[in-house]
Amino acid sequence: MKTISHHTKQFVGRVTLLLTLALLCFAPLSTANAQPRTGTATTHFVKAGANSNGTGTSWANAFPKLQDALAVAQSGDEIWVAAGVYTPENAQSSFTLVDGVAIYGGFAGNEIARSARNWKTNLTVLSGDVDGDDLNSDGNFISESVTDILGTNSDVVVASNGVSRAARLDGVIVTGGKGGNGAGMNNQNSSSPTVANVIFWGNHAGSHGGGMYNNNSSPLLRDVVFMNNQAGRGGGIANLASSSPVLVNVTFKGNRVANQGGGMHSVNSTSTLWNVSFFGNHADGEGGGMNNDMGDASLTNVVFVGNTTATTVGGGMTNVNGGTLTLTNLTFVDNRSTDSGGAMYNYNTTPAIRNTIFWNNGGSESGSQINGKPEGIRNSLIQGDSNTDGGNLDGTLESNNPRFVRQPSDGGDGWGVGNNDDYGDLRLLSSSALIGKGNNSFLPADAQDLDGDANTSEPLPVDRGGHTRVVDGTVDLGAYEYGLHYRAFLPQTRK
Ligand SMILES: [Ca+2]
Ligand SMILES: [Ca+2]
Ligand SMILES: [Ca+2]
Ligand SMILES: [Ca+2]
DSSP states (O other): OOOOOTTGGGOGGGHHHHHHHHHHHTOGGGSTTOOOOSSOOOEEEEOTTOOTTOOSSSSTTOBSSHHHHHHHOOTTOEEEEESEEEOOSSTTOOEEOOTTOEEEEEEOSOOSSGGGOOTTTSOEEEEOOTTSOSOOTTSSOOOSSGGGOOSOOOSOSEEEESOOTTSEEEEEEEEOOEEEEOSSEEEESSOOOEEEEEEEESOEEEEEOSSEEEESOOOEEEEEEEESOEEEEOSSEEEESSOOOEEEEEEEESOEESSSOSSEEEESOEEEEEEEEEESOEESSSOSSEEEESSEEEEEEEEEESOEESSSSOSSEEEESOOOEEEEEEEEESOEESSSOSSEEEESOOOEEESOEEESOEESSSOSSBSSOOTTEESOEETTOOOOGGGOBOTTOGGGOOOEEEOOBOTTSSSOSOTTSBOOEEEEOTTOTTTTOSOGGGOOBOTTOTTSSSOOSSBOOBOTTSSBSOOTTSOOSSSSOOSGGGTOOOOSSOO
């Protein structure tokens, strides 16, 4: 069956077919709030190795290059990209998102419905290796580490400029970018694309944002991983100039920086994080996991494990120079700094911390968990701190040991939990004293609809694992709730 093309829009007789396909694909064009168009939305097909004469009208007639489809796509269109490796033309060019156009990777190259794709098995790799000389001994064309990058690579693999949420990048691996800012993805000029089901892996920025750089930009990230990216600041993501990214179900693992913010670095920006994990990120400067400088942040159900700083403060998180920070149901374990604040360092900033666990973090000087004690800490546990005001638990009592299902492990090397170590299982055992010791009134409304039931005004419905957030009436401390997940499962996010 020939599928949607430029030509079909001229044939009224095929309208029924188009509608059928649109419904099959759950395409945005079939929804009530689709952007008005004079014609019919088109799906453009891209398949690595396809004949260079291809015009993208079907899998059999696919474009061989993603940039061919981006050149002709109009608002409301989709671009379906088959498994394979795709590179920009040269070091100065990028795959630039088109407003209103969705790029979907992860196809075998014969699907009729978008829902039939599998982006985790049909790998659509957007690579910056324009001269094809990067280390590829495993043959997958993914730079799992920035040391795989050799010769010439794209400064920016994916770019966006002033696009809306209707510009979408979905189901791809972005790898091998090497440049100054945003080697994996660079968002500029009030750009707010949707990025979903994407892995940013082994990109290297000399300045800001190895995986992603947001300059006055506010993308929505959903089901995204930043792994082994590197930068001067913001190994995974750097946010500058009034950026307001929203992250839902995102993991930062093994990202590194020479300066601040191993996982994420924000200056004068507003960061909103739902169900996020920072594992084994490292900064030579402040904020091994996350660095917030003069900005606001809201974190809910967030885990910091095994993040480190080399010579300074805030192994897990550093918050400096003001801003409103609301931190709800976080777990900080086995983060380390060689100065103050193994888990968290605050300077001229007083975050509101609720329902949170600080345990087994290390700093060589004062404040192995937190430097000082924020006034806004409630219903939380700080190891070594006996003050129980505001519903906090006595952190000097061994009976308040969180009793995690499995404590993180350094793999026996004695250097602490770092990249590629065991980040543990931070759910609580039934014997944990932290069960039911939180305060439900701190739970935010489900603004990003984490459980996909279309109710965004209900209280936070799920924990970091996607299981019921409040069990037996009262919320637990930390990112994971004890209980129902041993008996039932709720979907974590919409797919
Ligand atoms: Ca590889
Ligand atoms: Ca190269
Ligand atoms: Ca909901
Ligand atoms: Ca509970």
